[in-house]
Amino acid sequence: MNETEVLPHRVLHLHERVLGRNQEQAARNRELFCAAGVTVVNVLSAPGSGKTALLERTLVDLKDEVRAAVVVGDLATDNDARRLARSAAPIVQITTGSLCHLEASMVARACEEIELSTLDLLFIENVGNLVCPASFDLGESLRVVLTAVTEGEDKPLKYPTLFKTANVAIVTKIELAEVCGFQPALLRQNIANIAPQATIIELSARTGQGLSAWYTCLRGLIHAHA
Amino acid sequence: MHEVGLMQEALQIALMHAERNDATRIHALTMRIGPLAGVDVEALQLAFEVVKPDTAAAGAVLHLEKTPIRCWCSECGRSFEPADCVFRCPECQQLSADIRQGREFDVVSVEVS
Numbered sequence: 001m002n003e004t005e006v007l008p009h010r011v012l013h014l015h016e017r018v019l020g021r022n023q024e025q026a027a028r029n030r031e032l033f034c035a036a037g038v039t040v041v042n043v044l045s046a047p048g049s050g051k052t053a054l055l056e057r058t059l060v061d062l063k064d065e066v067r068a069a070v071v072v073g074d075l076a077t078d079n080d081a082r083r084l085a086r087s088a089a090p091i092v093q094i095t096t097g098s099l100c101h102l103e104a105s106m107v108a109r110a111c112e113e114i115e116l117s118t119l120d121l122l123f124i125e126n127v128g129n130l131v132c133p134a135s136f137d138l139g140e141s142l143r144v145v146l147t148a149v150t151e152g153e154d155k156p157l158k159y160p161t162l163f164k165t166a167n168v169a170i171v172t173k174i175e176l177a178e179v180c181g182f183q184p185a186l187l188r189q190n191i192a193n194i195a196p197q198a199t200i201i202e203l204s205a206r207t208g209q210g211l212s213a214w215y216t217c218l219r220g221l222i223h224a225h226a
Numbered sequence: 227m228h229e230v231g232l233m234q235e236a237l238q239i240a241l242m243h244a245e246r247n248d249a250t251r252i253h254a255l256t257m258r259i260g261p262l263a264g265v266d267v268e269a270l271q272l273a274f275e276v277v278k279p280d281t282a283a284a285g286a287v288l289h290l291e292k293t294p295i296r297c298w299c300s301e302c303g304r305s306f307e308p309a310d311c312v313f314r315c316p317e318c319q320q321l322s323a324d325i326r327q328g329r330e331f332d333v334v335s336v337e338v339s
Contacts, residue, residue: 007250007339008339009337009339010338011337012247012249013335014333014335014336015333015334015335016239016243016333018236018239018257018332019232019235019331099228099231100228101228131264134264135263135265135331157311160311161264162264164262164323192321193312194312195323196322196323
């Protein structure tokens, strides 16, 4: 008989969170951000919803009143970082390789390249994905989920887990609503049903429509953290 | 889809505790998963088959306990289990964003020798 087979079986009760290490790092990030006095916004959406376009516009429009930086995550390329860098704000690209989301430790490493105490606002542009990033706290103070009118009205119904974690839901490319036969009221209703806690903002980074509501939201957040 | 990475993390937790408790084999691993954890149960079972060979858990079985979602209705002052992805109180129809249970993703226990 094999020696190990005669050993009695024991049950070890662990009750340990699988994402415990990420949650601990997120808590450390949050302490770091708080000590530096920087407000951190985690920006999530499907690929192509307009995260980079919105941040490009935001950095330019707020450049005289808000000191902002961006940490941007992509599987590959630094295209987004190069687009964002035109604003002259500090930009750090995280290339995740095959990983479908950002983790708190990646954000911590990226932040070593930025002088956080010189900032009011740090955007984290997450990897374009409506599934995996939902489970990973990065230490942010606000979670923003974008959905474009070109994606249809039922995105919140298809991806409820992520939308339920949103503080703000932004409907982008609103200038295309009519040409797409898109019904804004139906999407608003779907967001309200799935994520009743979320503030809804409809905007266009191209025409500027609705941006003032977004900026008011950011100013309020920065003021609350000041 | 990152279940292999998550399962690796879960297995590391199990192996670490087994070693600390002077065990050389893991026979069973029990995990608890809520519907809002963002984890696919079937993919997790498959991932376990991928990560367990050549470890102390090579012969182990994975038990997945699914927990229900519980929301709090501030209007009625009680918790409820939502019927679908719209978390509406069955009594007063109020929507709830106060999720008290359903995001769990835990290693509950390991059976070792």
